[in-house]
Amino acid sequence: MNTTVTQDMSFLHLITGASLPVQLVMLILTMISFLSWWHIFRKLFVIRREINKTDEFEDIFWRGGDLYSLYQRANNSRYESGSLERIFAAGFGEFNKHSEDADTEVVMESTRRAMRATYQREMDRLESHLSFLATVGSVSPYVGLLGTVWGIMNSFRSLSSMTQATIAHVAPGIAEALIATAMGLFAAIPAVVAYNRYATATDRLATRFESFMEELSNVLQRRSFR
Template sequence: MSEELGILELIIGASGTVQVVMLILLLASVSSWYLIVQRVMLYRRMTEELGGFEAHFWSGVDLAQIYREGNEALADGATPIGVESIFRAGFKEFSRLSQQSDIEADAVLEGARRAMRVATLRESDRLESNLPFLASVGSTSPYIGLFGTVWGIMHSFRGLANATQATLATVAPGISEALIATAMGLFAAIPAVLAYNRFAARSDSLINHYDTFVDEFSGILQRQTYAQRARRNAG
């Protein structure tokens, strides 16, 4: 028996259960990393979008103009995301309701707010989707790895019971191979936990921004509604 034990030999030589555990952990690690990279890209894009749209929104452009630009982008095949989709939902509802003169001003505003709330919820769903998976990987994969390790150590000690001469060399490879499972569990768990915390914080802050935007935008709509009503009453 050679003492030149590479990780690969240890993994290949591991017992079936431990190998299954390792496979599960590898899949968990791969999928959590996939999600991490994807989420990072998504949050970056959302933040850029938020900054860009807010700058555009507060630059004094006519709201209908922004809405029309959004229509053009929609025609090109792009789907509105983030704060723009909230704006579009609110503005669409507002203009539809305010065209009907028999609806109260408060009801128009209430309708627009509801539409924006729905859009905000949809956006926060999008931001928070898959985060539970990261949380699960982060919290369970150390246990899965530990299970593999305990199993592997049990296995190698059972082998020791049958051996007449108990040396360290009899159990050492088994324990070493079993510990790989724990290492893999931690390898999967640590990035997942870090990413989960980071992403949760980021999506919270984005959703806060959206809520703020909804309030500010309702303020603008309210002003507009009452100005419209006053004009209509006067005229």
């Protein structure tokens, strides 16, 4: 008797023996979890690369390198530049285009607009799919709870046709229901952790980009007065 109960309570048996709505909930959560992990690993490499590229470019820039050489490097099609380099290239390119204009304020305003537009595009790229992770983290537990509620309802409904109910009759249905909750948490927890970590990392990069734009504006403004 104990062996039969143990076998019936196996993880695979509970999933295959679950009712169709609960199995559908489990399938949805499995797909969401796979998509979530895909974006987690993909975003990890993107942000790590961006931090390294930003460190590298800031180091070269503040060592006093020639701005035109940095501009050519950022525009080199064979070289994969980072976000900060593209912001610099947009600003410096716009500055060079209007460097002969007499009105310095007009030139600097145009330069800032060019950098700000590139900054917005780069931040949109870095923040892409973060909203998906946030949605997974907030919705998955409720999807799992839906499967749990449905499984428990089925368990109690099946008890109504029995004259004598034991734990052996109730346990499989409740365990099946709780698996849905566990799967919801399994999908949600990594997504929440990843979202918080990546959101913080992108905020820090945004702060560095904004600071660099202000500093580059000052450098170019001093250069225009020479």
